[in-house]
Amino acid sequence: MAAELSPIDKAKFVAARRAVDFVEDGMRLGLGTGSTAAWMVRCLGERVREEGLKITGVPTSSRTAELARQCGITVLGLDEAKWLDLTIDGADEFDANLNLIKGGGGALLQEKIVATASDRMIVIADVAKEVAQLGAFPLPVEVVPFGWQTSKALIEETLVGLDVLGREASLRMNGEAPFVTDEGNYIVDLHLQRIGNARQLALVLNQIPGVVENGLFIDICDVVVIGHGDGKVELRDINEGTTAEERIEFADSDNIFADLDE
Known part of the structure; x- marks a missing residue:
């Protein structure tokens, strides 16, 4: 085998x-x-x-x-x-x-x-x-289901002022329905391509209302x-x-x- x-x-x-x-x-x-x-x-x-x-x-x-x-x-x-x-x-x-x-x-x-x-x-x-710089893999951000579209819009707005190459955000799906975490939350995947300052991005994302946690482990x-x-x-x-x-x-x-x- x-x-x-x-x-x-x-x-x-x-x-x-x-x-x-x-x-x-x-x-x-x-x-x-x-x-x-x-x-x-x-x-x-x-x-x-x-x-x-x-x-x-x-x-x-x-x-x-x-x-x-x-x-x-x-x-x-x-x-x-x-x-x-x-x-x-x-x-x-x-x-x-x-x-x-x-x-x-x-x-x-x-x-x-x-x-x-x-x-x-x-x-x-x-x-x-292994990568020279983080960001090619979509960055997951866990958000509460209530107002998730507002949270997603706030995330996209915040990304404009940060050192990232891409700013597309998408709700993770499981078939026709949103993917649901073990805590009952949704995940918004950020297609950033390159993250210039991962520490700053991690801190800023967690200040957005509705965001529970992000996938940057610093x-x-x-x-x-x-x-x-x-x-x-x-x-x-x-x-x-x-x-x-x-x-x-x-x-x-x-x-x-x-x-x-x-």
Whole structure:
């Protein structure tokens, strides 16, 4: 089964496989949402089954919670866990300073709350997610449904005075209806192409009435684990200022490939 994975999936898998090595017995972990995070949850489940690893997971979405339970991971809410040792999550984009765009899967609010309630955040990503400047990926902004069109208009008006290349905003849809987050909110995606000052944009967006949170994660990520399709992984630690390269070997016999039902 491993041989049948695409290069992108192999890159996501090796990043996830390496990231779970940071997990120690007894930890309380934030579990991210998305395709790369799903690999991470499966890798954790494998360690729980084979090593008897005892951990508690705080999922960032209902989808992740369901997968974690299926993998044998004990799940708690953040209010029960209170504070976390580590969060491992994916990203839609990251730059050289490990600033991120997240929210492509629609879970940015819970993801940001969980990440900031952790001692450390590790991001797992394939190499294609690295960018020189954030903005090519649409920036998600979570808004309350009441008056969402007004919030969208205010966002577009605000963008005129900011250092961005594009200013198109669109309501995320799920078929014929608006996409609804786990908190019952909508998402407006901003097609900015290039973000000149991500920190300023994040602060300004959150001042707009109706905006709940935005998908810019600034100064939150500590380590990024970058996967490549040939099995190479690169680890960058923003706090230590270090970069290291390793190689992950895996075989079709790995238990993680036994339940690929997504």
